[in-house]
Amino acid sequence: MSGRIRVDRAVCDHHGQCTYTAATLFWFDGDGELAHVPELTGEQFALARDAAAACPVRAIRIED
Template structure:
């Protein structure tokens, strides 16, 4: 899965960090950092994080598949 955070929308509320701490965190300057590509095993946590975002800045999509 691929995660995109619209940093123009993100207001650093931190709800995603609480919902999926293995994926989202804050750096030393309190800027959100996150993984962009993850294993499907974390999908439930990432979807909770996206749903918890008060400004809906997080988008979760499937990774593109390689053409055969």
């Protein structure tokens, strides 16, 4: 199973809740912009969904 993380950059306010929830999938780059692993493997889905749920502005979408 594989999938993708989609982040709506127009909505993201850089709260960083996703980085606390899933630091292996989300992080802030050297410019302070949110970066993420674009392709998910099976075992990463649950963690990615937890991070999306933690986003206070719902800027993260997980696609199968």
